[in-house]
Amino acid sequence: MKNCKFQVGLIRVLTSEDPEFVNMHGRQIMEAYPTVEVESRCIPDQYEGIHSKELGEIAVPKIVKLAKEAFADKDMILVSCADDPGVKEIRAALPGMRVTGGGETTVGIALGHSEKVGVLGITDYAPEAYVRILGDKMVANIRPEGVYSTLDLMTPQGRKSCMEAGLKLKEMGAGVIALGCTGLATIGIARELEETCGIPVIDPVLAEGLFAYFASIR
Amino acid sequence: MKNCKFQVGLIRVLTSEDPEFVNMHGRQIMEAYPTVEVESRCIPDQYEGIHSKELGEIAVPKIVKLAKEAFADKDMILVSCADDPGVKEIRAALPGMRVTGGGETTVGIALGHSEKVGVLGITDYAPEAYVRILGDKMVANIRPEGVYSTLDLMTPQGRKSCMEAGLKLKEMGAGVIALGCTGLATIGIARELEETCGIPVIDPVLAEGLFAYFASIR
Numbered sequence: 405m406k407n408c409k410f411q412v413g414l415i416r417v418l419t420s421e422d423p424e425f426v427n428m429h430g431r432q433i434m435e436a437y438p439t440v441e442v443e444s445r446c447i448p449d450q451y452e453g454i455h456s457k458e459l460g461e462i463a464v465p466k467i468v469k470l471a472k473e474a475f476a477d478k479d480m481i482l483v484s485c486a487d488d489p490g491v492k493e494i495r496a497a498l499p500g501m502r503v504t505g506g507g508e509t510t511v512g513i514a515l516g517h518s519e520k521v522g523v524l525g526i527t528d529y530a531p532e533a534y535v536r537i538l539g540d541k542m543v544a545n546i547r548p549e550g551v552y553s554t555l556d557l558m559t560p561q562g563r564k565s566c567m568e569a570g571l572k573l574k575e576m577g578a579g580v581i582a583l584g585c586t587g588l589a590t591i592g593i594a595r596e597l598e599e600t601c602g603i604p605v606i607d608p609v610l611a612e613g614l615f616a617y618f619a620s621i622r
Numbered sequence: 623m624k625n626c627k628f629q630v631g632l633i634r635v636l637t638s639e640d641p642e643f644v645n646m647h648g649r650q651i652m653e654a655y656p657t658v659e660v661e662s663r664c665i666p667d668q669y670e671g672i673h674s675k676e677l678g679e680i681a682v683p684k685i686v687k688l689a690k691e692a693f694a695d696k697d698m699i700l701v702s703c704a705d706d707p708g709v710k711e712i713r714a715a716l717p718g719m720r721v722t723g724g725g726e727t728t729v730g731i732a733l734g735h736s737e738k739v740g741v742l743g744i745t746d747y748a749p750e751a752y753v754r755i756l757g758d759k760m761v762a763n764i765r766p767e768g769v770y771s772t773l774d775l776m777t778p779q780g781r782k783s784c785m786e787a788g789l790k791l792k793e794m795g796a797g798v799i800a801l802g803c804t805g806l807a808t809i810g811i812a813r814e815l816e817e818t819c820g821i822p823v824i825d826p827v828l829a830e831g832l833f834a835y836f837a838s839i840r
Contacts, residue, residue, distance in 0.1 A: 511733065622812070
């Protein structure tokens with residue numbers, strides 16, 4: 405039988421030899437959006453991911469190379485990172501290909517919910533797309549106290565800090581929370597935050613997947 | 623069997639005695655998003671819809687009344703109009719209810735595709751949410767030549783003007799086209815425009831439905 409699903413190539417910007425880790429975002433997307441089929445790959449030699457400008461500069465050519473070599477025949481390419489590294493460059497390298505990333509899709513969906521967007525991430529600065537697209541519609545970017553990586557969020561204290569950060573964003577006027585890192589999606593913190601804060605929480609993996617789904621049904 | 627679908631109340635802001643007309647947006651949404659069930663109602667005595675500020679002011683209390691009386695027990699309420707009339711007011715009247723409209727959702731999804739948004743509608747001014755949320759990210763708002771209502775789009779000349787307007791927006795730098803009226807969705811012009819222009823075209827009915835779907839899967 406011919407496979408009629410919408411074919412997505414998903415790029416992880418953190419190197420891992422563990423297929424379960426590499427496939428994690430893709431699996432979440434396929435569970436949420438049944439019309440979408442995702443093939444995931446990670447870029448090589450980037451074991452620390454992208455947590456600085458320099459690491460971003462090193463990653464982009466690898467992301468573009470992977471997109472061209474592995475995913476040129478897909479219906480869509482997702483760069484599964486809230487920083488959208490290489491999204492612009494893949495668009496230039498593969499004209500006509502649908503390309504997006506976790507950042508701009510999260511921000512777009514957040515703006516459809518409220519014009520007061522709180523950003524909750526694991527860095528002191530919001531990712532580039534958040535700053536660029538939101539402008540003065542960003543209420544604040546908050547990193548939960550004591551949290552510097554997604555690992556810190558797996559402890560009870562880390563979770564607690566995260567909930568406190570969400571409540572603070574709401575107190576500051578946020579009508580929606582945009583998560584600033586796909587790592588927060590991985591550990592499924594969006595639902596817990598949503599229940600605690602009572603406002604919608606948008607996670608980058610479900611957001612980028614939503615855009616693939618939206619393309620798939622048109 | 624218990625009905626587990628996500629229950630949406632959809633408000634049409636144009637009065638009609640024809641159930642097929644009233645249900646049209648809801649049917650499009652249910653076809654596109656299988657987890658969503660839509661019940662549609664129209665406000666009374668608004669046979670011309672909302673095409674002026676005055677008509678908008680008359681409509682809002684009727685929209686809020688309908689939301690409270692017919693849809694207070696739904697999972698979400700959609701005001702199916704690119705002007706989002708009454709969205710803010712229903713949010714205030716029904717705290718905790720998810721409420722959105724065709725305008726802010728279309729703009730949000732457009733921004734997730736490109737920061738250069740062309741607006742194509744049937745008025746000389748873009749709807750309020752488009753202006754407010756897009757700011758300088760709106761490339762232009764174009765009304766196709768000779769087109770003053772959705773009826774004009776059903777003629778070959780109207781369709782041709784519409785395609786010309788889309789191509790002009792692309793020429794002006796638009797990376798995505800946001801339709802400025804749900805009437806354009808009704809006649810299914812998005813796909814034709816997308817094929818002609820080669821850039822994504824976001825229609826308000828599919829956009830508001832996408833947000834209901836997104837809420838339904840979380």
